[in-house]
Each structure stands twice: as structure tokens, then as C-alpha cells.
Amino acid sequence: MMCDVTTASTPLPPAICVLGAGLIGGSLIRAAAGAVPVSAWSPSPTTREAVADDGFAVHDTLDAALEAAGKAEALVVLAAPVTEFAPLIKAVDRVAPTVALTDVAGVKASVAELVDELAPRARYVGSHPMAGTQHSGWAAGSADLFRDTAWVTCLTEDSDQDVWAAVAGLALTIGSRVVPVDADAHDAAVARISHLPHLLALTLAQVGAGGGDLALALAAGSFADGTRVAASRPELVRAMCEGNREALLTAVDDALGILGVARGSLASTGSLAKLTEAGHAGRLRLDQRGQNLHEVTLRGSDLIDELLAVGAAGGYLTGLSTAGTELVATAWYPIDDYD
């Protein structure tokens, strides 16, 4: 449905409580601080001290953080490595069982299952900011990390719409484009555009180093860019990639197949025509993305379906507001597909 935009307030959580203060959590703490009350906790005393030294509210214990979050009706944000989620989610169930909960992990279906299992009363909406660098830790964070990047918010017919709106509104407020998707579609997509790039960068770094000092001395832009994310901490890459095993295997098999066919063609006919043409066309699609998008306004009873259609089509939300009790979204969407 297309209609006029109504000026109204962007939904926001009453407060947020960020568990983990590394690159993503630390950036969120900084970015959100101007918009909502923010408190944080980290398992590392050194990190807690650094966060406090920079002027942010830090709890000494996880339980204290969750008790305060429950009282403030805060949105709790899991911002630890995904391999550390289980004890955090158990603590949520023990201390603040019905809290609004999100996370910033790079996999979504498996986290949703974990929350269902360990904190079934929590009002959970998964999210994934598509931002990062090869650096990590509190000091690497930045209030601008999320600006002009995509922020995935998981959405289904069963989602708690208020929590979803609070997560999406927070992401919009800190400068992200919000992409509503279901968890499986997210996992399949990021396997191709986030996890596979890490595996290929690690592979390339190893093959390059196998060429010894001369090869590394000659390495220039193509090698430096192609291996940039191989500088990421191995344990973080493992946590991210191993947590998305099924979807990543599909992407790796696609890559092995494409590279293997190119290898065969190079060996037998000497030609790389097929790989160079198809790969170039793929990259052009990246450079041209968003060019067919037009602004639309979404509201009404089909809102969830319409939001999911926006995400699946490569579109995103740029605004969200509550007009009375109704949620109204502004989105960029490929208009030709829109009915």
C-alpha cells in the first residue's frame, strides 16, 4: 500500500543493556548513547574499566546488568562472540526471563533456536549489523561504525512487533539501513557475502605465503585487498563461520565448483573466458545495487509481509514511526516489483 508519510516518533527501546563491549558491542554503546540510556557489561574487568573510563555506565556483574535491564524494561543486546551466547541466555532466563532481547551475531537461525531452548519467555528478535573491520576489542569501536550500513532485523509472523520495532528504530536512529528478513534467508545470504569471503581470504593468504619472501614482497593491491579479512582474529572467524555450517557448505561448494571448472578450462583450452565474464557480471551487480529502488510507505495489516518483501528484493527501511498505535515504515524498494 502506498500512502502519505505521517510525521510521528521513531520507536525506540526505553533503554539498552549491551552484553559485550568488543568492536560491535562497543560501537553500539557509543552510537546509541545519544538516543537512549545505555548500560553495558563485559566479562573482562579490563574492558569494563576501559568502558567506564570513557564515560559509559558499566555493571560489575552480569546479574546486576540483567536485573537493571529488567527494571528499566531495557532491550538486552547480546554482543559477545556467538560461542559465548549460551551462558548469557541462561542468565537472561534466570534473572530477567521476559526481557526484550536481541543480538548482533552473524548467524541467525541457530541463535533463535538457542534462545527458544534456553530462554523461551524472552521476547527475542535477532539482528545483525553488516558492519565491521578486521580489528576487534573496545578500543577498535566507533560511534560511526553502523552509519550507512545494512542492519538485518529478523522478522516472522510470530515476532513480537513491539520488540522488532524497537530494534529497527534503534538501528535506524544510529544510521543503518534496516533489512527485514527471515533467519534462514539471512544465513544463506551471509554465507555467500560474508563467510565465504573470509574463507577465500584465508586460502589466498596461505597460498601467497607459500610463495615465500619474493611472493610476499611483490604482493600489491589485489593480494592486500583479497586477504584483508584474513587479519581478523581466527577465533572470531571460526565462531562466525562454524556457526553457519550448512549454508556455508553450500557457498563453499559453489566456489569450489566454479573455480574447479575454471581450472579445467585453463588446463585444457587455456581459456578463462567463462569465469572472467560471469565474475565481472556479478561484481557489476554489486556496483549497481540499489539503482532501481524507489521510496514507498508501508502500513496496515499486511505490514509484516510487505516488510519481508522489501528485504528479499534487496530493499531496506529508512524510517519507522508509530502513528497512534499503527506502525508506519518508509522503505526503498524495486518499484517495478511492487503491487
Place this chain on the structure above:
Amino acid sequence: MMCDVTTASTPLPPAICVLGAGLIGGSLIRAAAGAVPVSAWSPSPTTREAVADDGFAVHDTLDAALEAAGKAEALVVLAAPVTEFAPLIKAVDRVAPTVALTDVAGVKASVAELVDELAPRARYVGSHPMAGTQHSGWAAGSADLFRDTAWVTCLTEDSDQDVWAAVAGLALTIGSRVVPVDADAHDAAVARISHLPHLLALTLAQVGAGGGDLALALAAGSFADGTRVAASRPELVRAMCEGNREALLTAVDDALGILGVARGSLASTGSLAKLTEAGHAGRLRLDQRGQNLHEVTLRGSDLIDELLAVGAAGGYLTGLSTAGTELVATAWYPIDDYD
């Protein structure tokens, strides 16, 4: 041998004649213009006009360019795509058969064979500036393209030392680090750090695009960097990679092997430990390259062996001068290896 640096003049060619005015040739024309007389030729009338409009000397025909180069004892630089070299080399043999000749192609052994076959009297020294972008054409060039990048100069006991010194001196003068290597070592190295990165970028671009609009919408830094060189013109990538087939097949097989083993490990045990550790270590070697290098001065009867040892060890030349009739090189070299 270590000794004092003697202040003397850097050897330079009396003039250069650049055949081809794309990204690399066009950048060389601009970069060298302050140091030596430069003339150019391009098969494209449009390009010739653009070069002339920017104030550089351009010949209307290939034969005129080579005749003038012969008279000026200029260094002729083949700066066309390597697939276009054969007619250029034939013209050299016909018009200026004993001219000093180099090229800037990304493969070296096959070009040396082509020159041996088609212009056997030319005094050829292969070179390869390890610089470039994903853009091409005269307009994409820049006088700064070679600054602080590696410039390979091929060297053997049979090389014409004067031509080698002129090529190396020119590269140093325009800001490059000169890496002396033999052609086969160059080809094996660049297969790993230049040609394989292109094939992996093209593969990644294709797998990403296979994820459709959602995947491309979510693509962020790791995908953008990992596919950057897939934006290069396919015919240039083909010319470069297909011309280094044997060495590239070895590098591709290494990559397929490493990625295939990682795929098996992920599928069977769920672990990516081996790939993430080894790839991260490889990338660290890139980041740490050059840290063990120390300045040495090379001269005397073993100079060619010493220059090749510098290149093979990941070192490079920063200065070259003729003191009387003797060539003296300043190099950065891993001092622990140096006797």
C-alpha cells in the same frame, strides 16, 4: 660485499618510447616525463589525441615511433596488453632491431621467449611494475601510480647490464622499489599474489551474485574488498592470467586443495581451525614483510648474483648509480641471511 655509498648519477635511458597508453603505459608516460624525454604511440587515434592534448609527444604510426626511438637510442617500452605484443615485437625487429627494449606485462618468461623468437637482436630486459587499479585507459593513469610499489626487473647472467641498469634506474627515479629476479621466479610468485587473487575475486563475485538481491544488499566490506579486482576488464584479466598458465595452475591447485580440505573439515568435524590459523599466519607475514631488512651496498664482480639474492629474499633496491664504469646498488636485504 658491504661498502660506503658513493655519490654518483643514477643510470637512465637517453629517452623512452612507450607503446601503449593505457593505465600502466599512460602512468609511465606521465611519471617519466620529468626525468627523460618521453614519446608515445597508441593504436587508438582517440587515445593518441588524448595523450597529445595532455601535452605529451605522440607519434602517428608505430614505425615512426620506432624509427625515432632507434635514432634517440631510446628505451622502447611495450605497454600494450600482452596478447598484442607479437606485432609490436615484429615491428621492433623490422624498424629498430637492436634497440633497448622492455615491457610492463604481468608475465615474464613467455614474453622473453617471444622476444627471442621475433626480435632476437633487441637488447631486452623484462620488467613488471606491481601497480595497478581496477580501472583502465589513458584517463585512469597517474604519475604517482608507481610510487612505493615494487617494480620487477628481470635479470640473468646473460642480461645486457646497461639496459638492465637503465630500466632499474628509471623505475627508481619514478619512485618504485626495484626487485631483481629471474623470469620463472617472477611468474611463479605473481601467479600466487596477483593472478590467483583475480580468479578468487571473480569466483566470489559469482557466488555472491548467485545469492540474489538480498545477498548483494547485505554485502559489506569483506565482499566489496574480496571482489574489487573482479571489476577489472575481463579481457585484461584473461590476457594476464592465461599468459601465465603453468604457474597459475599450480597456484589454483594449491587454493583448491586448501579450500577443499577446509570444506571437508567443516562438513565432518565442524572445525575451520586449520584454515583460520594458517591463513591468518600467512596474512601476518604480509603485514610484517620488510621488517627484517637492512640497508646494504652492492658492487663488484658478483653484482648480478647479489642482486638476484636480494630479490629472492624479499629485498629490493632503493638506489643505483654508476661510479666511473662500475654499477653500485643500494638495497634493503634481510641482514641475517647476508654473508
